[in-house]
Amino acid sequence: MAYRDLREFIEALESKGLLKRIKTEVDPDLEITEITDRVSKMKGEKNVALLFENVKGSKMPVLMNAFGSYERMAMALGVEKLDDVADELREMMKLPYVSLQNKMSVVTMIPMIKRAINFPKYVKHAPCQEVVETENPDLDEIPILKCWPDDGGPFVTLPLVFTKNPKTGKRNVGMYRLQKYDSKTTGMHWHIHKNGAENFRDMKAQGGARIEAAVAIGT
Numbered sequence: 001m002a003y004r005d006l007r008e009f010i011e012a013l014e015s016k017g018l019l020k021r022i023k024t025e026v027d028p029d030l031e032i033t034e035i036t037d038r039v040s041k042m043k044g045e046k047n048v049a050l051l052f053e054n055v056k057g058s059k060m061p062v063l064m065n066a067f068g069s070y071e072r073m074a075m076a077l078g079v080e081k082l083d084d085v086a087d088e089l090r091e092m093m094k095l096p097y098v099s100l101q102n103k104m105s106v107v108t109m110i111p112m113i114k115r116a117i118n119f120p121k122y123v124k125h126a127p128c129q130e131v132v133e134t135e136n137p138d139l140d141e142i143p144i145l146k147c148w149p150d151d152g153g154p155f156v157t158l159p160l161v162f163t164k165n166p167k168t169g170k171r172n173v174g175m176y177r178l179q180k181y182d183s184k185t186t187g188m189h190w191h192i193h194k195n196g197a198e199n200f201r202d203m204k205a206q207g208g209a210r211i212e213a214a215v216a217i218g219t
Contacts, residue, residue: 002078005127006218009076010051010063018072019049027056028154033147036064058143063218128216140183142217154180160216161188163199166206172196178215188213 003009013019026032032052039050047069052062067073074082144154156178164171172195178186190196196213203211 002076006063007127009066010049012075013049013066013072016075017045017048018069018075019051021051021053023053025054025056026052028058028062028143029146030149032062032064032143033145040065040068055143058141060141060143062143062145138183139180139186144180152179156180156186156215156217158217160219161190161196162214162216163196163211165199166203166208166211172199 003012010019014021022035026035032055036050039047041047047065049066049068049072050064052064055062067076070082074080074084077085079085144156146154147157158175159178160173161176161178162171162173174190174194174196176188176190176194176196178188180186188196190200200211
């Protein structure tokens, strides 16, 4: 893992001059995405990550274009270039075929073996637990963006949606867009062939009317 959390990644971007803080008030309704659209299409040093610190109607900042260049994507993954990730995956796929008699190969690959078996990493405490609201959760407090004029409403476009299959107990995480309907409700956009949708169908087949899901935003 290259960074402990998103905050640390933001600090790294800023230290390299790859992030611009915007203190002027901006509107999550069309304005933030219009600014981001223009910046993301710029070339060279002008294409930077954007941290909107003063979002209309919300106390939360909004980070945009964080992965909008090959350099920033490589930084996020903790590599010099993106091809390094593919190269490491190829080596990991060879692990089952390493001969135990070839002690040199095993010793050389120990660090890689550790990375392979330690993914994903489970923790008991995480930054997302610093503030826990169970009595009156309110989606209006989150600066959910409306991206285009003809959109049906604000969308969370990059959520990590966690579900569990009721038959197998196997967990799944997928990126399924969430449309905000009101302060308490969103719609889930998952295609029929996705694992999240399969978990939901299996729950209905067992007589359940709903499936438990957890959503992580800002990862």
